[in-house]
Amino acid sequence: MTVPVSWFPVLIVMPTLVPLIGAALTLVAARSPRVQRVVTVAAISTTLAASLLMLFGVSKHGTQAIAVGGWDNTVAGERHKRLGPLGITLVVDHLSAMMLVVSTTVLLCVILYAIGQGLRDGTEAQPVSIFQPTYLILCAGVCNAFVAGDLFNLYVSFEVLLTASYVLLTVGASADRVRAGAMYVMVSMVSSLIFLLGIALAYSTTGTLNLAQMAVRLNDGTIPDGTRNALYAVLLVAFGIKAAIFPLSTWLPDSYPTAPAPVTAVFAGLLTKVGVYAIIRAHTLLFPGGSMDSVLMVAGLLTMLIGIAGAIAQSDIKRLLSFTLVSHIGYMVFGIALSSKIGMAAAIYYVAHHILVQTTLFLVVGLIERQAGSASLRRLGGLIASPVLAVLYLIPALNLGGIPPFSGFIGKVALLQAGAGDGSALAWTLVVGGLVTSLLTLYVVARIWTKAFWRARADAPEGALSDERPSALMDESTDISFSDRDDVGSMPVGMVIPTVVMVAVGLAMTIWAGPIMNYADRAAADVVNPHVYIHAVTGTPAAPSAKGGR
């Protein structure tokens, strides 16, 4: 499949523009749920198609950059030729294209699932008409973050996706969602302000916001190392809060589990990974040379171990999975911190794998809630009676735990190889920590399996209670009580099919692990060599800078 370079100026803005236009249309059509659904699915499908085209185009032509509004060096004249673009730049390289494809796939499956679920399981009074516009704005924010070639544009796309996520998290505005939402808003705003602080400092240091130009100026030897490290530290704190890296991760298990299942699923899959993506960009493009490697390694190790220790202590599946989410962010930080091509390739593969698997698991928990009326291990039991649900849970669960031959195993082996290849004592500690975390993850998902699926419902300590009112689905007295519902125990096809598709995509990552790992390798090669990116944006030939990546 060939995608000409001339398509890129159109393609590259589509992941941002199409969902935004879709959001406007769905808002206009707020009174017609059917139109809303059609527009939403069409917008996200178009985005997915554009992302796939860019994926093919980038793997053929390499990194592509456009200057929005034509504010590139040709407009500014010869005088600014060496400065690169004046306006906002959008860049798509291997990593961006892959993140776009994975994210839009997840977004499409989750919106289909949400449509199947009816968002709040049939409560009429809920303001569902704002769900789909907000979801599309979240989609625009996520996609724009992946193509932003400008630090302030990255900040704005973060804000766009965060503002949408505030609304999605507090939809329905029950007491626990307001509590969780208020805390989430505060933590996110603090991280955004730290990010803005970092932008201000970086701008005053380099005089530019363009990532490529900033990379050149930060690494041409004129900026003292201390200033560089201070800048990196400020940005790392901001991105670390968003990516939920220990010790900046405590907000996550408190806020995610209260949201409806599709919202939690898309948050778990995408929002933290946007933070990880930003860390990859900062680590390789702006601050190559690995000055923060040991900090990131220690943070990654602690994230892995403390996250999984939290998961062991939980009895609510949603909270438990939120803790495994935190834990597995540690693997990605591990890969990034190695600062090697093989480590980065493993991290990129692991990011893609984890987006798919974690989202799938949260979707399955939504099905469990739907089926059994609860997501608490103290109330669940006997779910093995539904073999479809059992298979849907077991495959991503084993995948998360890293059982061969699933993609989780491939990603972890690649990470461990990269860690062993690094050879330092800290890297070996991380390898051991990664193995321990992997085993504990397996223990945690097996515990869900034995309790929720294998154990008889009567043996669950609160098994009888779960029939009364499913707290995770319905949290206020205005909701329909479980006994009034006529669909108890049924699994809507509209929810099962997107979940099956997600499981299938996860399996496809195993079957085509070779090509995908190859692609991740090329993405990593692009990323660890910042000159590729700088060349694509500024057009200057790739001159090695004083502090090039190793």
Next chain:
Amino acid sequence: MSINLPLVVVLGGIIACGAYLLMDRSLIKMLLGLMLVGNAVNVLILVIAGDSGSPPIRGQQVDGRPVDADPLAQAMILTAIVIMMGVAAFVLALVYRLFVLNRDEGDDDDDLEDDPEDVKILTGSLDTAGDRDRSDDPVTLADTTAGDLFDDEGHPLTPAQFEALHRTVIETDLLMTDDEDVVDELHSPDDPDSDSDNYAVCDLPSPDDEHDDYSTKPRDEGGFDA
């Protein structure tokens, strides 16, 4: 470029005040803190944008030399202000919602509620704890052989009360194997001696009723020590 020192001092002071307000439990005060810090960061961008009084257009003359103020910094401040305004509006909506919810419960403030899971960990109470190990004393959380024989206040339970609690609350598959004798003493609620306050004087019933599965259940289903 010279730094505008008074502005730097002012923004430091604003950030300090904002950080102090952020520590509060009241959402309104936290919002005020956020807005203060946000404004301070905007002032920081203003400080780094260069000298005051210059026009934001290239090629203008001030005192005979070409200078320009940085239009990018002003664009950034404008964007940041708009974003902060939107989020502040959203937080105010949350505060109002919290006020409405709390007013129904007769407690009208806008304090952020405690996380229920944190409360569970802090109180360690019998009916809210998660996967409890039955060897925990509910008050001290120390290991005891018969920890679950106490209620929330630490008073010993009668076997009948314990049986009732056990059926609804306690994780049945986390029993310690060496506690079986204790459980065996307890698991007949209609035992004539079961209303005794002291579980130790209960007669040993025959293990034949339908509730005896929690004492003989195998423990290899994913308990903590599996």
